[in-house]
Amino acid sequence: MREYQLALVGFGNVGQALALLLEKKQEVLQKEFGFSTRITGIATGSHGKVIHTEGVDIHAAIQLVRTGGNLATLNGSTSALSIQEFIKTVPADVLFENSPVNHHTGQPALDHLRTALECGMHAITANKGPVVYGYDQLTRLAQEHNHRFLFESAVMDGAPIFSLFRGPLPAAELKGFHGILNSCTNLLIEMMEGGKTFEEAVEYGRSIGITETDPSADIDGWDAAIKVAALSTVLMGVPLTPDQVQREGIRGITPQMISEALQAGERWKLVCSARRGESGVHARVQPQRVMPSSPLYSINGTSSFVQFEMDTLPGLGILESNPGPETTAYGLLADLINAVRGR
Numbered sequence: 001m002r003e004y005q006l007a008l009v010g011f012g013n014v015g016q017a018l019a020l021l022l023e024k025k026q027e028v029l030q031k032e033f034g035f036s037t038r039i040t041g042i043a044t045g046s047h048g049k050v051i052h053t054e055g056v057d058i059h060a061a062i063q064l065v066r067t068g069g070n071l072a073t074l075n076g077s078t079s080a081l082s083i084q085e086f087i088k089t090v091p092a093d094v095l096f097e098n099s100p101v102n103h104h105t106g107q108p109a110l111d112h113l114r115t116a117l118e119c120g121m122h123a124i125t126a127n128k129g130p131v132v133y134g135y136d137q138l139t140r141l142a143q144e145h146n147h148r149f150l151f152e153s154a155v156m157d158g159a160p161i162f163s164l165f166r167g168p169l170p171a172a173e174l175k176g177f178h179g180i181l182n183s184c185t186n187l188l189i190e191m192m193e194g195g196k197t198f199e200e201a202v203e204y205g206r207s208i209g210i211t212e213t214d215p216s217a218d219i220d221g222w223d224a225a226i227k228v229a230a231l232s233t234v235l236m237g238v239p240l241t242p243d244q245v246q247r248e249g250i251r252g253i254t255p256q257m258i259s260e261a262l263q264a265g266e267r268w269k270l271v272c273s274a275r276r277g278e279s280g281v282h283a284r285v286q287p288q289r290v291m292p293s294s295p296l297y298s299i300n301g302t303s304s305f306v307q308f309e310m311d312t313l314p315g316l317g318i319l320e321s322n323p324g325p326e327t328t329a330y331g332l333l334a335d336l337i338n339a340v341r342g343r
Contacts, residue, residue: 017325021326101217109129124335157304158328178273183210189268221249269287
């Protein structure tokens with residue numbers, strides 16, 4: 001039975017969830033897919049790095065990170081390596097890259113994935129940046145090295161969007177899509193519907209961990225815009241960056257606007273859309289009032305929804321209800337299985 005050695009760059013909530021999911025699924029991986037896994041290295045930006053050829057103790061690693069410790073204290077071989085040096089040094093068949101997203105350049109994740117492919121690894125990520133800024137380059141590099149560059153979790157956590165178009169929808173032309181792709185703003189607007197001010201809603205979102213300390217990437221529409229750009233780049237074959245997406249966040253939505261919409265039987269949503277035209281793809285992120293007849297009306301909490309319009313299927317929707325790190329981790333696991341299947 002083949003054993004695949006895995007390296008992780010980034011060990012936050014998603015990386016930890018992936019490590020635990022891999023442990024949980026070992027029996028299934030062995031019985032149904034004929035392989036096992038071993039995590040041989042973990043690298044983080046603020047909690048150090050560890051390389052252990054016999055396998056990192058993931059429970060000890062999780063405890064260290066959660067308590068502010070340093071992975072270098074684990075019984076493994078590591079030093080003050082840069083992350084690039086870590087990737088070149090760690091004995092691994094697959095790199096999982098889950099560092100924080102850079103909405104404007106895709107770095108340094110883009111370089112991490114490039115190095116992994118050049119070192120003979122499959123490259124898997126939940127990071128949207130490299131998909132937008134390096135999709136063609138990384139895909140070509142993976143083909144040259146007979147490996148895979150996969151990123152199922154980059155847009156809707158574990159929902160099978162990219163793999164859906166790679167497999168079950170052959171010869172379908174994607175004309176456009178629209179939906180709710182940023183779960184944070186969807187929750188914040190719902191909190192405002194419940195009577196909270198914008199500032200109170202943001203503070204609540206921060207208290208439950210749905211927003212970052214600086215929530216501007218969500219509330220100003222950057223996260224939604226980079227997801228629109230990723231879908232256009234990969235599924236429509238038209239490369240876009242977030243700067244090329246017409247973008248408006250939710251800062252301008254006032255309690256009065258919320259109240260007026262509710263009185264009219266409508267709701268505000270941050271709607272993401274892209275449509276193919278004669279001059280290319282027109283992409284937009286913008287708050288809109290939606291009526292009860294819209295499928296977006298009933299998307300609540302941290303759920304997401306996207307509806308695709310194709311020449312063969314005029315309306316195919318995917319709903320993901322209240323995802324968390326575990327669902328993102330599942331998308332990464334699915335990518336691993338698809339990368340090594342048949343090898």
